[in-house]
Amino acid sequence: MFTLRIIILITLIVPLNYELCSCQCARAEYKIDKQCCPMCAPGNRVLWHCTDDTSTTCVPCPPLTFIDEPNGFMECFPCTVCDANQGLRVNKVCTQSSDTVCKPLERFYCIDKKKSSCTSAVQHSECNPGQYIKQAGTGSTDTICADCTGDTYSNGSFSSCLPHTKCEALGLAETNPGTHSSDSECGNSPTAVAIIAPSVIVTLALALFGVVFIFKHIWKKKQSKSSVVGCRRIAESFETEGQVKTICE
Numbered sequence: 001m002f003t004l005r006i007i008i009l010i011t012l013i014v015p016l017n018y019e020l021c022s023c024q025c026a027r028a029e030y031k032i033d034k035q036c037c038p039m040c041a042p043g044n045r046v047l048w049h050c051t052d053d054t055s056t057t058c059v060p061c062p063p064l065t066f067i068d069e070p071n072g073f074m075e076c077f078p079c080t081v082c083d084a085n086q087g088l089r090v091n092k093v094c095t096q097s098s099d100t101v102c103k104p105l106e107r108f109y110c111i112d113k114k115k116s117s118c119t120s121a122v123q124h125s126e127c128n129p130g131q132y133i134k135q136a137g138t139g140s141t142d143t144i145c146a147d148c149t150g151d152t153y154s155n156g157s158f159s160s161c162l163p164h165t166k167c168e169a170l171g172l173a174e175t176n177p178g179t180h181s182s183d184s185e186c187g188n189s190p191t192a193v194a195i196i197a198p199s200v201i202v203t204l205a206l207a208l209f210g211v212v213f214i215f216k217h218i219w220k221k222k223q224s225k226s227s228v229v230g231c232r233r234i235a236e237s238f239e240t241e242g243q244v245k246t247i248c249e
């Protein structure tokens with residue numbers, strides 16, 4: 001009984017549907033001049049519409065044009081150009097049956113899409129000094145930056161904040177404390193200066209003392225020599241030794 005009812009329903013509805021659709025065309029047909037013509041396949045366009053005794057005449061789309069669906073069009077669509085000024089480059093080249101697919105340039109991300117093709121892209125943000133790249137940008141997402149905290153720094157291009165150099169651990173003095181955007185700077189340690197400076201001073205002092213001592217010695221020798229000569233001269237001019245001695249002393 002149930003199946004019979006369905007059969008009756010179908011036999012009633014199908015002709016009705018057919019009646020409704022006969023004013024239109026079948027799914028793979030298009031309407032032209034009150035006539036239904038078979039559509040052309042994707043990648044082709046209509047050259048001649050069908051007649052009572054001929055089917056539709058289709059021709060392939062010329063280069064750089066396409067139609068991506070069964071159609072009754074007389075013209076193909078121009079292929080999309082991926083514009084570098086829009087931050088775009090080609091992902092898939094255009095074919096007769098599919099439009100160009102664009103994707104963002106390197107270091108760009110898509111901000112507008114149409115189907116699977118990007119229509120507009122902008123450059124990834126750069127992180128500021130004091131921030132690190134928490135998540136690198138992709139073709140569809142911008143860079144995510146985060147601030148450095150504690151004793152760390154990043155110039156904005158690091159993938160993590162680096163700890164400040166510990167000058168003391170290197171036996172050096174900190175000449176510039178680090179910031180979140182710059183490392184600390186190390187110079188010579190005061191302890192190193194304290195060890196090196198006195199030894200240098202002592203060495204120099206000893207050297208100077210030695211030089212002075214040597215010159216003094218030489219000078220004294222010269223003086224005593226000349227005084228001996230003087231004595232001799234005096235001795236020559238006097239007759240007795242007793243007189244010479246008193247003069248020299």
Ligand SMILES: *[C@@H]1O[C@H](CO)[C@@H](O)[C@H](O)[C@H]1NC(C)=O
Pocket residue numbers: 155156157158
């Ligand atoms: C950050 O430092 C790196 C390596 O030290 C350098 O190559 C880069 O140019 C610097 N970036 C900026 C924005 O200063």
